[in-house]
Amino acid sequence: MLPVLIIAAAIWFGGGFMGAPRSVRLGLLGVLFAALIALHLTLAQGHPLRLATGGSAAPWLLLAGACVLFGLYRAGLRQLRAKVAAPSEAPHQQGAFSDTELNRYARHIVLREVGGAGQKALRNARVLVVGAGGLGAPALQYLAAAGVGTIGVIDDDTVENANLQRQVIHKDAAIGTAKVFSAQAEMQAQNPFVEVRPYNRRLTQDIAPELFADYDLVLDGTDNFETRYLVNQVCVAARIPLISGALSQWEGQLSVFDPANGAPCYQCIFAKAPAPHLAPSCAEAGVIGPLPGVIGAMMAVEAVKLITGAGAPLRGQMVIYDALYGESRQIKVSPRSDCPICQAHQS
Secondary structure, X not given: OHHHHHHHHHHHHHHHHOOOOHHHHHHHHHHHHHHHHHXXXXXXXXXXXXXXXXXOOHHHHHHHHHHHXXXXXXXXXXXXXXXXXXXXXXXXHOOOOOHHHHXXXXXXXXXXXXXXXXXXXXXXXXXXXXXXXXXXXXXXHHHHXXXXXXXXXXXXXXXXXXXXXXXXXXXXXXXXXXXXXXXXXXXXXXXXXXXXXXXXXOOOOOOXXXXXXXXXXXXXXXXXXXXXXXXXXXXXXXXXXXXXXXXXXXXXEEEEEOHHHOOOOHHHHOOOOOOHHHOOOHHHHOEOOOHHHHHHHHHHHHHXXXXXXXXXXXXXXXXXXEOOOOEEEEEEOOOOOOOHHHXXXXX
C-alpha cells in the first residue's frame, strides 16, 4: 500500500506546489482510486500487483469512505462558520431594492437626510421593541412602514377589549390572541418586505442579554419600572442605544439613553422607582387614547434618526409633551457620576 500512498501524496502536494487546481488534483486521485479498485476486481487472488497494493479492495474502500465522511464534515463546518460570520438576512433583504420597494420608500429616499443609503441602513437594521401595548403599538407600525428590515417584539400579554381604545395595532378580532402575534400579523400585512420576530414571553434577566445581542437598537414601551430598569441595565452592558418612552393620563415623555455616546442611562435620571401612588398605571389613572400614538410615533422617529444618522437624536435631552394644554418642552439630562449602572460598565 505504501507505494500507492506515496503516489497519492505526490499528486496532491506536488500538484498543489505546481499550482494545479484543487479540482484537477481531486480528479487525478479519483482516477488513481478507480484504477486500484479495477485492479483488485480483475486480477486473480495472489497476483503480485494485488499483494503490492494491499491484497484486496476492502482497505481502499474503507479509506475512501473515511475521506468522504471527513469531506462532508468539513463542508458542514464551513457552512456553520459562514452563518456565524455573516448575519443572516431574509430573502427580501438581499440585493437591490425591487421596484415596489423603491416606490414604497420614495418619500424617504427623496429626503436629503435619508436618501438611498439611509433606506438601505433601515433595511439592514435590527430593532427590538419591548412591549406591544400603548407605546409599542404605534412604534411597531411605523418601524415596519419605514422598512426596518428586522423587528423583534417581546411581550407576554394577550389582547383585551380595554386595550383597543389606544393600542391601534390590535383589532377586535384579535381579542384573546397574544399581542406579539397580533402585532406581527398587522405589521406583515402592512409591509411584507420586513421580518418580524415575535417573542411571546416576559422579559427576564435570564434571557435579556442573549436576546438583546441580536439587535442594534432597543425601544422600551413597557409600563413598569422593574422591566424598565432591566432593559436599561442590559442595554448599557451591551452598549446598545435605548429609546425609552412613558406616559400617564395626558402627558408623555421620551429620551434616548446612550451612555456609550455620552448620554445618561435611564437610571441616571430615575435613580429609584417612585412609590406606587405617585406613578399609577394607565388602568388606575387613565390615559387619553391618541397620546400613546404621539409618543410611540416620536420613538419611531428617533429610531429612524439613529439608524440613518439623520438630524440630532434625543441624546441628553428629554421631551415632555402635555396633550391637555398642547405644550411641549425639552429639558437637558446629564449622566450621574454615582449611577450604579453606568459606573459598573465603564470601560
